[in-house]
Amino acid sequence: MLKMIHGAQDRDLRAAHTTAGEAGWPVPFPSVLEYNSPAHGPWNIVHMGMLIPGAHQIYVCADNCNRGVILTAAEMGAQDRFSNIAVSEDDLINGHMEELIIDGVGEVLASLEKKPSVVLLFTVCLHHFLGTDLNYIYSELRSRHPDQIFIDSYMDCILQKDGLTPDQKLRIGMYKCLEKRPLRPDQINIIGNDLPMNDGSELLQMAADAGISVKDITRCASFAEYMTMSESFLNISTYPNARPGCEVLSRRLGQTSLYLPQCFGYDEIENELRSFAEAIHAKTLPDFASLRAMADEALFHAQKIAGSTPVAVDYTAFPRVLGLSRLLLEHGFNVVRIYADAFSGEEEEDFKWLAANHPDTEIYATIHPDMRVMPRGWDGKLLAVGQKAAYFTQSPYFVNLVEGGGLYGFNGIRSLCGLMEEAIAAPKEIEDNVVRKGLGCLSCIDI
């Protein structure tokens, strides 16, 4: 029988938590062996790849390495869009790595009832380590299957620590099949998000007011529609990991690229919306004073309900976790804890503000190995924003949201306030919610 050990051991756990006043910038905790909590809402490469309508994913790896991705595909009911080519030790020793992939992909394609729109072919750390000739593989595949689009994709843990991560590479790769077309001045793209931007966002409203349609892979109903993203004159990215993909695509197709990260500072939001307005040649601007006032009102209302209830936030809910903390603190919320393992360079100003104004705010790691034994729970009621905050505090009063949830701009702040009010009012089952992979995707898990 497995023994629950969290909280049961008397040991020094100070390596896994600090305070805003003492935290190192930008990485407060040492990079060591990592703990993987059961909070699995953030999307992984399988979820992301399935956003391309009609795409089929093929992973080339040892059986056990396949485990996580195949379970993801199964959980989201996408087994029919997933295949695996198993690598054995013989393949490594005998140098058959290229032929294995070329022949294996051929077999997979022959077995499918319907030709996929795109094949996302995932090579792994073995291929990286052995220097498998991927250029040759893709050249040969395209020669043998000239009507099939292949996108080079990576499930390579060696790439996690340096350069572009597999996540970022996939957000680049997912748009590689878009081909150069004449650009339309009345169409723009949102690139690299996993979740659609909230319908009420000022950005979407401004586009609509300017007669501009917005394409987003999260809303594309067909592969043909997805391919029309080539025709947009402007690409917007709002999620940090999406930025490289947005810029690469824009350079390739001659589109304009604009990075407007989801943020919480009113000035920054307004500046971004002004930049957007300029990019789309908008004739009018939103009433920013009114938008600010409405956001303030929503925050005021939510804070009245929250009162002095402690609040914990985590980075999986919002990349700009420090910006969120500052927004809430500035509006009277009792933010006591931030769960994050590192901070983006975009958050330096907010980091300094927190250190200067709320130095006692706790900062906890989420992947440090001591987090597996860190006592979980909170004495009393606590509002958690994010799955990891909910899991580590064991608070059933949580906003279940990942990757910013599409909540952009002042409207996003108002929406978040609504979600916080709902969370405080109605507790949720923690385990049932946080263990499901890819929040927003179908999940067949029955707790």
Added chain:
Amino acid sequence: MKQIAVYGKGGIGKSTTVSNISAILSMKGLKVMQIGCDPKADSTSLLLDGARIPTVLDLVRERRNDFELSDMVYEGYAGVLCVEAGGPTPGLGCAGRGIIAALDKLKEKGAMEVYKPDLIIYDVLGDVVCGGFSMPMRGGYADQVFIVTSGENMAVHAAANIALAVENFQKRGYAKLGGLILNRRNVRMEEEKVAELAEDIHTRIVGTLDRSDTVTDAELLGKTAVEAYPDSEIAQQYRTLAGTVAQMCGLESA
């Protein structure tokens, strides 16, 4: 830009031969980059008065990605651009993986775009023992492979092994076998044995170098023969060989 890779049994004289060729072609006006693909990192020392330069892998180990091209590309004798890939600590790690990492880093840093060499010569460790050491003969790298050999049995066997690798990769469009370079050791029936090898592996001898104490004397000075003893017979043989290689690459001197 043309690229060639030079393979051959360890100790057969690859680096010496390659360094002399690099120097000669550079003196003729071509921009030449010599990339040592050997963990010993001694390929270019004769172009640098015997000095050793920091290897690409040394830089990666010490500075991760925080270094510039000028930290790994050094100008040697006659303007030859010298690079050493480096390798792991002896007895530890994987040298083949190190070659892959070093060549990837050169590409990532844009070495070819910045320096725009007319000719790149990869001086590669003795045998093709794994995927990493075959990287210089891949698509995107060398167009031709030259193998330095003598009439000694082990050198001949190594040459045959390398030629087999080149042949195996032909269907992938990798480098073609340019030919053999006979670096004489004055063993019995040397000419005949190497000629037989050439026939067996469907190639030819593109150049012959006599065994020469002048080469050893130059090495003691930390120099190539063409630098230390430009009027020597061996220097002239290197010039002939360099001319043949350049012609086979379709290069014309400036």
